[in-house]
Each structure stands twice: as C-alpha cells, then as structure tokens.
Amino acid sequence: MAPSSTYRLQFSRDLTFTDAVELVPYLNALGVGALYSSPLLESGAGSNHGYDVVDPTRISAERGGEEGLKALVAAVREAELGFVLDIVPNHVGVEVAKANPWWWDVLEHGRGSRWAGHFDIDWDAGPVLLPILDADEEKALGELSLSEDRTELRYYEHAFPVAPGTEGAGTPQEVHERQHYRLCSWKRGAAELTYRRFFDVSTLAAVRVELPEVFADAHREILRWVESGDVDGIRVDHPDGLSDPGGYLRRLRAAIGPERWLLAEKILGVGEDLPVSWPIDGTTGYEALREVCGVFVDPDGAGLITQFAAEHTGVKESSHAAERRGRREVADTILAAEVRRIAALVPVPEAAPSTDEDPGPAADRVREAVAEFLCGFPVYRSYLPEGRESLDTAVAVARANRPDLADVLVALHAAMLADPEGALATRVQQTSGMVMAKGVEDTAFYRYNRFVALNEVGGDPGRFGVSPAEFHTALARREASVPRTMTTLSTHDTKRSEDVRARLAVLAEIPREWTGLVRDWAARHPLPHPSLDLLAWQSLVGAWPISAERLSSYLGKASKEAKLVTSHVEAVPEVDEAIAAWPKQVLADAELVSEVERFVARIAEPGWTNSLGQKLLQLAGPGVPDVYQGTELFEYSLVDPDNRRPVDFAARRALLARLDEGWLPEVDAEGAAKLLVTASAARLRRYRPELFTGYRAVPAQGPAAEHAVAFARSDSLVAVATRLPVGLAARGGWEDTVLPLPGGTTDWHDILTDAPVDGAAPRLERLLARYPVALLVRPA
Numbered sequence: 001m002a003p004s005s006t007y008r009l010q011f012s013r014d015l016t017f018t019d020a021v022e023l024v025p026y027l028n029a030l031g032v033g034a035l036y037s038s039p040l041l042e043s044g045a046g047s048n049h050g051y052d053v054v055d056p057t058r059i060s061a062e063r064g065g066e067e068g069l070k071a072l073v074a075a076v077r078e079a080e081l082g083f084v085l086d087i088v089p090n091h092v093g094v095e096v097a098k099a100n101p102w103w104w105d106v107l108e109h110g111r112g113s114r115w116a117g118h119f120d121i122d123w124d125a126g127p128v129l130l131p132i133l134d135a136d137e138e139k140a141l142g143e144l145s146l147s148e149d150r151t152e153l154r155y156y157e158h159a160f161p162v163a164p165g166t167e168g169a170g171t172p173q174e175v176h177e178r179q180h181y182r183l184c185s186w187k188r189g190a191a192e193l194t195y196r197r198f199f200d201v202s203t204l205a206a207v208r209v210e211l212p213e214v215f216a217d218a219h220r221e222i223l224r225w226v227e228s229g230d231v232d233g234i235r236v237d238h239p240d241g242l243s244d245p246g247g248y249l250r251r252l253r254a255a256i257g258p259e260r261w262l263l264a265e266k267i268l269g270v271g272e273d274l275p276v277s278w279p280i281d282g283t284t285g286y287e288a289l290r291e292v293c294g295v296f297v298d299p300d301g302a303g304l305i306t307q308f309a310a311e312h313t314g315v316k317e318s319s320h321a322a323e324r325r326g327r328r329e330v331a332d333t334i335l336a337a338e339v340r341r342i343a344a345l346v347p348v349p350e351a352a353p354s355t356d357e358d359p360g361p362a363a364d365r366v367r368e369a370v371a372e373f374l375c376g377f378p379v380y381r382s383y384l385p386e387g388r389e390s391l392d393t394a395v396a397v398a399r400a401n402r403p404d405l406a407d408v409l410v411a412l413h414a415a416m417l418a419d420p421e422g423a424l425a426t427r428v429q430q431t432s433g434m435v436m437a438k439g440v441e442d443t444a445f446y447r448y449n450r451f452v453a454l455n456e457v458g459g460d461p462g463r464f465g466v467s468p469a470e471f472h473t474a475l476a477r478r479e480a481s482v483p484r485t486m487t488t489l490s491t492h493d494t495k496r497s498e499d500v501r502a503r504l505a506v507l508a509e510i511p512r513e514w515t516g517l518v519r520d521w522a523a524r525h526p527l528p529h530p531s532l533d534l535l536a537w538q539s540l541v542g543a544w545p546i547s548a549e550r551l552s553s554y555l556g557k558a559s560k561e562a563k564l565v566t567s568h569v570e571a572v573p574e575v576d577e578a579i580a581a582w583p584k585q586v587l588a589d590a591e592l593v594s595e596v597e598r599f600v601a602r603i604a605e606p607g608w609t610n611s612l613g614q615k616l617l618q619l620a621g622p623g624v625p626d627v628y629q630g631t632e633l634f635e636y637s638l639v640d641p642d643n644r645r646p647v648d649f650a651a652r653r654a655l656l657a658r659l660d661e662g663w664l665p666e667v668d669a670e671g672a673a674k675l676l677v678t679a680s681a682a683r684l685r686r687y688r689p690e691l692f693t694g695y696r697a698v699p700a701q702g703p704a705a706e707h708a709v710a711f712a713r714s715d716s717l718v719a720v721a722t723r724l725p726v727g728l729a730a731r732g733g734w735e736d737t738v739l740p741l742p743g744g745t746t747d748w749h750d751i752l753t754d755a756p757v758d759g760a761a762p763r764l765e766r767l768l769a770r771y772p773v774a775l776l777v778r779p780a
Contacts, residue, residue: 002261002281002484003033003082003233004685005619006626010038010492010644012048017064017072024075026653029660031683034082034232036626038492040069041221044093048644049492050086051237052093052204054100056218073230084233084261087222089215089248090241095203097160103205108161110180118214120196120206122341128181131189131202132158140185144172155183187569191336198241199434200334210243215251226256233261235284235486240266240380240433243426246277253279261624263486267437267458269379274482275386282485285626286458289488291474292618293501294466295709296610297453298724301508302464308515309450312522313530319462322448324375327439331371334438334569338431339374343367345424347415349407369408372398373428380433384420391416394432445495446562449534452542453504456495465508468709468723472697475711479622479695487623489614490631492644497628497637500542502614503607507538509726510603517599525586528575529565532558536582543636544600551583554638606725608634608667609772612677613721616773617709619681620719622695632678633671664753664770673771680751680775684717691717691777700764702737704728708764712742715778720764722772734765741776748776 007027009020020035027035039050042058050060059066076083094103102115107130110116111123121128133140133155145154150167153160153176166178176183184192189202198204209215225231234256239245245264253262262280268287274280310316331339343366376397382390395413399406416425445455454461466474478485489498496504507514522533536555540546559566559579566572566579587593611634619625630647633655637643655672656679659665665672685692692713698720700708707728710720718741722728740761741748748757753770767774 001232001259002624003084004689005032005624005682006034006036006082006084006486007032008036008038008491008626008628010048010629011040011050011060011063012644013046013062014048014646016062017068020072021075023649024072024079024081026649026656028079028081029656030627030632030679031681031686032081032627033624033682033686034084035072035076036084036233036235037086039086039088039237041088044095044099047093048641051088051198052095053088054093054096056092057221059221069230082232082261083230084235085222085225085231086235086237087219088237089207089209089218089252090238091198091204091206093203094205097158104161107179107181108163110163117211118207118217120208122194125194126182127179127194129188129192129194130160130181130183131186131193133183133185135185135187137185137188141173141176141183144176144183146172146175150175153179153183189337190334190569191340193337196338196430198238199438200330206241208243209248212251215248219252219255223255226260231256231260233263236262236264236280239264241430243430244421246275246383246386249278249280261484267380270460270463272379275383277383277386282482282623284491285486285488285623286456287474288478288485288618288621288623289456289494289498290459291466291471292487292489292614292621293453293456293498293505294459294463295468295471295617296502296505296614296723297451297465298505298508298727299465299467301451301511304511304515305451305508306464308511308518309534312519312534317448319444319448319460323440323444326443326447327375327435328371329563330438330443331374331435335431335434338427338434339367339370342374342424342427342431343370345427346370346408346412349411365405366408368402369398369405369412370428372402372405373409373412374432374435375439376401377432377436380436381429382432383429384416384425388417442561443563446535446558447531447564449531449538451504451508452496452535452538453501453507456501457493468697468706471709472711475621476695476697483622485623486626487618487621488626488628489618490628490635490637490643491626492628492640494643495639496539496542497635497643498614498631499607499611499634500636500638502610503603503636504538504542505610506603506606506726509606509724517595521592521595524592525582525589527555527582528578529559529562531562531564532579535562539638540583540586541596541600541603543638544596546636548583548587550638550642552580554642555579555582557639604669605667606729608673609722609725612667612674612771612773613709613723615674616677616681616719616721616775617711619678619685620692620713620717620775621711622692622713625682625685627678627682632675634669634674635671662754667771676752677771677773677775681719684751684775684777688777688780690714696742698739698742700737700739701761702735702764704731704734704737704764707734708737708739710739715742715745717778718742718748718774718776720767720774720776722768725772734763734768737764738762739764739767745778747778749778750774751777 041053042055042060043050044052059069094100097104106113106115151162196206242248264280265284346366376394378393379390395409398409518537527533560568566575655675659676667673694714696712698710698712707724709723712718738761744760746760752775
C-alpha cells in the first residue's frame, strides 16, 4: 500500500539511526506518511549516500547497525508511519577491495572464486584490469610493494590479495604478473576495462542480478526485513543498468508480495510511459518535476535568453544538437570500453571482415556504427520486445547521420530483433542508457546553459517551460494511469534544488534586465569559457547567499562535467585554478556584490511565490509526493554533495510548533510559509485521503487568468497557485479575475489561512491576498 507522502532522509555517519529516532516525532507532526530512507546496507567508509554497497549481507555499522535500525523501525511504527527503503541491485562498491568480501575473493581466486559469476566480467579478455595507478603506469608499477607475509600486493593505500601459491620468490612486480588481475593506469579504464561498471565509475562494479543465485545473495538481507514487516515499500536504484529490468522487477515483486509499494528510478523521456509489463507502482518522479517546475517558467522569455546565450558563447546550437554531441563524445571516450565490447558481438556484414580478424579499418567501422547507434535513442533504452519503436528510431537517426555505415547498422538492428534476449541486445540496451545519462545529464546539461532551471534529470532544456494545458494533461494522465507513482521536486541527485529553480524561473520574466547584467558581470569577471559564464552567474544568483567555498566546489565539478576546457580525465591545472579562484574574486568585488544583492532582492519575492506554488501543486497533485530532507523550508542547494549538507531540524521543529499555535508567517527568507504549505497539504493527505482522488483543471476567468493555475482532486479539494508573478504585478494585479469552484458550492475553506472562501467564484485578489497559494477544502 502506498503512503500518503514520504520524507527522504540521507543516512550516513553524520545522520545515524539514533538521530533519525529523534526526528520521527517531527516527521509525524509534519504530516508525512512514511520515512523514505537512502540505502542502508554496509557501504564504503564515510559514504554520504550509500550507493556504494560493499557487503549486501549486513546493515551499515556507520549508520547504526542492526540494533539501531530495529530502534528506528520501532519508532516509525509507534508513530504509525511507513518505512520505504532504497536498494541498489545494479552494482557494489569496490574502491577499497578488502571492504568487499565478494570482490576480494574474485581478485584472489579469479574464475575459481565462488563469486566470479556474480560480477559482469569479461574473463576471456584476460586478467581483470583495475585502473587505480597514476597516469605514468610504468613508474607506478615500480612503486608496488608486498605485505610482510607476502599475502597482499600494495600500491600506497590500496591493497589487493595475492593468489595462493603465487606469493613465492620474486619482486612485487613479478608477483603482480602472476595474479588474476592487473593494476593499470586510471587513464586506461575508459577504453580497456574488462568489467561492467555503474556508468564510468570504475569503483562501482556491476553485478548480475538476472541470475537467481545472485539475486538471492544480493537481496537476502533486504528480504529478511521485508518478511519481518519492517519495510512497506522499496525504491529500486538505476534499473536501466540491469540486463533485464522487467524480469528483475517481476522477481522482486514476487518476493515482496503484491501489496507493498514498489518504485523504480526510471528516467522517462517527455511523453514516454513505463513498460506495461513492469509490476511496479511507478517511478521516483522526475517527470513530475519537469511538469511542476515548468509551469512556472514564462515561455515569452525564450527569445531574448536564447539570443543572448548564442551571442555570448558564439555558438548557435539547439539543445538536441548539444545532447547528441555530448553523447557521441562520451561514447568515444569514457564509455569506449563498453562500445568496444558491443562491437565484438556485432555480426559484421559480408562486405567487411569481422572485428576479430581485422583490428584495423573494418573494426573501426563497426565501433563507429555502434557509437552512432547508441547516440540515436530518443529515450534511455528499449526493453525488447517492448520499446521496439525506440530501437527503430535509433537506427534511423544513426543512418541519417552516417549513411556510410548503413550496412553495419542494419545488421546490428536485425541481430538484436532476431535474438532480443541475446548478449548483443542486452549490452546495447544496458549501454544506451549509460550514454544518455553521461552524455546528456552529465555533459550537455553543463554545456547548454542558456537557462539552467530547465537542465534537470528527466527534463528537456529545448522545451522552454510547460504550458498550463500541457501541465493539466500530464497530471490528469498520471492520476488515470499511475496514481501511486512518486512525485518529486528535489532529490539527492538533482542538479539544483527546487527553490533555486523557482528563483531562476523569474529570470524568464525579466530577460532583458537579466541578460544586460550578465553581459556586464561576465566582462568584469570572465571564466575560462563563455558557457561557464552563463552557468556561474545563474548559479550565483540562484543559490545566493553562497560562500566562495561552496560555489568553487560546484563550479569545479560542473566545469569538469562540461568537458569544454577541463575534465575529470584530462584536467588542465591552470584552468582548474582559475575556476577555483573565481568565486573568491567575485565576492571580493564590493561593487559587484552590491549589484548582485540588489538583483537577488528584486527576484527573491517572486521566487518565493514560485516555490510555494510548485510545492503546493506537487503535494496536492496526483501521485505520492516526496519531500527531500530540509526542503520544507526555502533551501538553496546545488548538485551533490552540496545538497547533502546537514539539515537544521531544530529550527524546523521550532517553526512548526509556532505554526501549530496559529501563527501565519509572512512570505520571507525564513521560509516558514513554505513549511505551512508543506505541513498543511501533507497532513490533509494523511488524514483525509478521500479528498485526493480524481483530477480536473479549474480555470480562472478574467483579465489575469493566465497567472493562475488550479486543479480539483475531488469535489471537495482545490489547489490554487500563482504563476508568472512579475508579469502579474506589472499588469496591476488580479483585478476582477475570479476562480469558479466545482459544483457552485459556497462552503469552501482555505486551510492555509484558516479562513472561509468568499462565494462560489471568489475573486483571486481576495483569495490570494495573504499567500500566493490556497488549498481549498469543503467540510467532511
């Protein structure tokens, strides 16, 4: 059974189970229906996310261990809350080899290890390549050493097992040559790696949960919690990395039973549906994020903002062109090993010799064709036989871009369709999602910076906002098809928090003023690339006030993801130093800081209006809304690890107590108004669930009607939000715009202000006099 709503907590050694026990009364008072936990199995030491599980048989000791988890579950049950758990079936952490008993045993015993089949290793390619040495591989190999008892090979802080019988006489280098693995330069990992990873992260090795024995070993501990009644719902991380996501989800559903809530972190493209064969309740909600945030973006701002971005960067390029370029780049570089492995499986047309026979031009053609094909998918991946149309599109796009490769592309396509469960189809489908994620989310979204409020997972920066009509169609469809799916605005993975995006949305209403400022500021403090100028100034005003340290850390990561003037693989020290120094230089410019402060003061209030509006629409809309830790107040974080900073729960508890005493806060930087919206809607969902059924748009009528977005969930609940607040103020306010309510009834009450509504068609200037949002309810 799905909860009324969830509250996501990021557990780590800084937020333990004991800490969470103390938070349960607050979560209960906030009105959420379930605690939604980050992964809790034993992970890498100091991990602040838990996605690097090193031992799936144990609960994380750093987070509090089994006894701590028991105490937390008991507290959750006493408060009558649900418990939702995030799990990681695709990969395990191998950064510290000795911390992962499966991986250590594989390195020690090779193919003879009990766990050899648990990992997706290409054993025919020779010893397992471990890319952990410095760039100068020869020099690094000379720095290998052996432990005193010669059972461990060491490279500085890294330790690896020595296979039994190979530890005899010889230098560390000679012992190394006798192992089931080979240490190599980290630079070789992208092109030569012999095991499947999580995207391009060599410290996260993929596991083969499609095998029943691997599924059993990886899920035994989690299913024990489920069977004991401790877990009410499961969120599956990154299903697209699995060889057969549908088969995995069907096996998991059978294991947990039909009633428990089951979600998958599936990133849907615009208009894409979940595969119908997946027995799950929905996704983690990125598609809802795009719709809810997008309806607060003014499409009229697109022209000037697009023109300025082209002028400033000297490049007039569509977002889709930028995405294709990013995808092709990662296919050719950081994911080259995956492309090479697929190419070896392609049945080469008779006109060209096989890749095994000719490592030259013919093999290059096949690799080129595979790379082009992987870059042509309109969505993350297909799931043959489902998603055939996406596969067909990928071939058509690849052939249009490279007609000279048509013969290989046709052969590749035909082979996949002929054997949809074969190795070729499996690896193509696993890899196309990797290419999309790394090429688009982690490359293009840091390059195509005309308006970064749109550059979010599941988003489409080429679509400048979401019209009210599209918004209502999408939410009605959600209610009809996946009413128990999760919806979200912020997560541990979002590139900027919901409130940063809400503030940045204001820029679309004042494009001339904004672009004029950036033109001036960037001339005074340029970055090493003009695209980074656009990103940096939007980040600065979006997250203001922000310290030089936080902004420097963010821009360092963003610039390396963009791969324009520096990168993780090919770092350019002088560029990195200039980017790192930029925030401090900017914040030391008193005149410029004064200008930034004046501008942020100008956009802050309409930004708060957008924040309250999108929060209400998410919480009242179809699906199960999630509140990411801390976002019940205004919270201006950038990408991880910035969005995983400690949350001041004491301040939130104090503000909630004041609200419960009848306080109606102002809409200001303190953020209590957002807490009021969150608690009011969450409590209503929890205690009057019958109100949240059905969906219909409730259109305003009058001269300012376009500035209102409202919907009814039943005949007894209506949510109302203000959109495009700068334009609303510029036109003189609501005037005589009204909101006719369903049924023509007059017994409505706004639970945010605890005030009766004036008639069956209230004037919006009265209804929204106190807050830019309203949550209207009729008596039970």
